[in-house]
Amino acid sequence: MSDLSNRRILLIDDTPSIHEDFRKILTPTSAQHVELDEMEATLFGSEVKSTNLLFELDSAYGGQEGLGKLIQAIQENRPYALAFVDMRMPEGWDGAQTIEHLWQEDPQLQVVVCTAYSDYSWDELLERLHAHDRLLILKKPFDNIEVQQMANTLLTKWEMTERASIQMSHLEHLVDQRTAQFKQASEALQREIDERKQLESQLVQSEKLASLGQLAAGVAHEINNPIGFISSNLGALDGYFKQLQEMLDAYREAENAIGSSEVIDRLGQLRERVELDFLREDIPLLIKESKEGIDRVGRIVKDLKDFSRVDSNQEWQWTNLQQGIESTLNIVANELKYKADVVKEFQKLPDIECLPSQINQVIMNLIVNASQAMGPERGTITLRTGLEGETVSIEVADTGIGIEPDNLQKIFDPFYTTKPVGQGTGLGLSLSYGIVKKHQGDISVRSEVGVGSTFRVELPVRQSKAAV
Ligand SMILES: Nc1ncnc2c1ncn2[C@@H]1O[C@H](COP(=O)(O)OP(=O)(O)O)[C@@H](O)[C@H]1O
Ligand SMILES: [Mg+2]
Structure with missing residues (x-):
């Protein structure tokens, strides 16, 4: 991740001599630099290279100019890691305003406020700028090594923050991916469950039909026979009863020819007891109802037979x-x-x-x-x-x-x-x-x-x- 390294610093101050000072501190000429390097190498061993890395320093002499440089740097995809901002700049934005604008464009930017005196109390300033964790205060006159160390530390901090945020978004991406995979899997599972349920109910339906078909075939066969003879017997019974009625009518007429009044009385009583007139009316009705009933049974049996398709030898x-x-x-x-x-x-x-x-x-x-x-x-x-x-x-x-x-x-x-x-x-x-x-x-x-x-x-x- 060394490509995250960012040595770019923006200095915003209305006093030109300050820029001179910073340049000397942060970007010593190569001769000075080599000298420094050598000194450090003897002191700390050749490992300690990082502090020797050159800074890339840009200058702006007012808040607006500084913002312009910052925006351009972002557009060129080489943002500043750190800005030193003078607190008191009589023309244009003061330090606090400038920092507000800078952070609006680039919330990542680390900021050092440079000040000899301020129009705000520190509490006011911190309150106003909210982002305490990206803001350090450097009081003038400042010490060279202080400035160098601040620059080094804040650049490293910028780098680490950047790395953390990249890792965070990588993690978020992974979580999103996993969540999507889970969602897909659970949807697939749900589809499978639904399909299975439907298959099951189809199976139940066709099993019901199959077992009922067998049952129906058996029942239909068994019932068909009795229905046949009951139905034909009822037909015969109907005919026989008509003949009996004729016979009864004939007997009734013959009663007139009977001499014994005792016999006539007995016949009369008997007729009353058995309710002959009612019987003559009711028996045909009963036979008719029975016939209808058995016809209905016949229809049901036919439905059952159709249902089980016992006699379905049709052709496609x-x-x-x-x-x-x-x-x-x-x-x-x-x-x-x-x-x-x-x-x-x-x-x-x-x-x-x-x-x-x-x-x-x-x-x-x-x-x-x-x-x-x-x-x-x-x-x-x-x-x-x-x-x-x-x-x-x-x-x-x-x-x-x-x-x-x-x-x-x-x-x-x-x-x-x-x-x-x-x-x-x-x-x-x-x-x-x-x-x-x-x-x-x-x-x-x-x-x-x-x-x-x-x-x-x-x-x-x-x-x-x-x-x-
Ligand atoms: N067109 C319909 N409108 C309202 N109900 C219906 C209709 N068709 C069928 N049904 C309902 O489904 C049931 C079963 O129908 P079906 O198997 O033909 O038997 P059935 O007609 O002998 O009752 C009916 O009893 C009725 O409740
Ligand atoms: Mg029906």
Whole structure:
């Protein structure tokens, strides 16, 4: 760090003879210098070189001139280390003012105030200049060696201060660097944690679906049989009861032909006891309700089967998505008729590679959900399609009741439903999720309570080989 060495001194004094004196003390001619060197070498040995270094002395005869020199020196990147400043200079700035200006430009500058007498008390001066640690006082008349030693010591001090500040800024730089590295590392860690969390929840979701799929397949198979015969038995029962009723009517007529009033009374009492009229009314109702019930069970089982895709032996095909949407709309037209207007915002789409009936099922689920989300007032369902690069999108937006933020997590869970028994099985969205994932696509939802929900499905135009 020897390049930090700075031997430059500025003397500001309005008396020319003072400059002469300083020059003699600080920059002896080379002859004097050699003499001095020799003397010192004999006295202290040849090691003691540093005190012999020449000073570089500049002169200014007033505060303003001194400031000018200081500014120029800074601009030339060779600042002064030390300034001797006369306290009393009648023209222009006095010493205190001069020092204030010098320090404004160069706070590093070491300063020696030279004075025989002063317009300030020392306390006032120190108070005014604040920087006690960069200020020494030299009283006139001064001693040569005193001036030399002061110059030497203060130049070394300047050097050490400079070195410390360079090291400090180096350290600060290192700390900044380390802090930035830490920040980067912690951000990377956070990203990894987030990714992991997301993967985990995807895993949970697909595991749920997989195990439910198996369960559903088994249950559907087991239940399908009894549903079949209960349903056909109910049909038969309905027919049989109609025949029984005919028979009862016939018996009723035949009662008139019975001679024994005792028998007629008994029949009458029996009829009252079993509430025959009520039975005749109620039995068909019970059968009708049972039929509806078993139909509902049948539908649930069908949903379950779709869900587990036990009988999905469909083929991947290149299909026009818009056609699929239109035909799905036709199927649910009845459901929609009284609840919502349908707005279509279709873009021209390329054919996509998919399992068409499954994709139609997704669209159907979304449209049915949208219509079921409508309140008592008629709403709007907007169907949008779009193409971005190699991905098509379908959006189903409704003006329905919306979904609470807390529930957004749950709606894709199997059997999660907020609908009354009979209306919802809670399988529609989880089924749709499975189908979309199988197509290497994405399904997402935005919703605001009381405003409506928008479900968005994104599907790749082409399936990568691994999936098909
Ligand atoms: N468009 C929608 N608007 C409001 N809520 C919805 C919408 N779609 C789905 N949901 C909520 O998600 C739940 C699950 O939907 P889904 O899986 O289709 O089952 P289900 O319709 O049989 O209840 C619904 O019960 C409902 O609470
Ligand atoms: Mg549904």
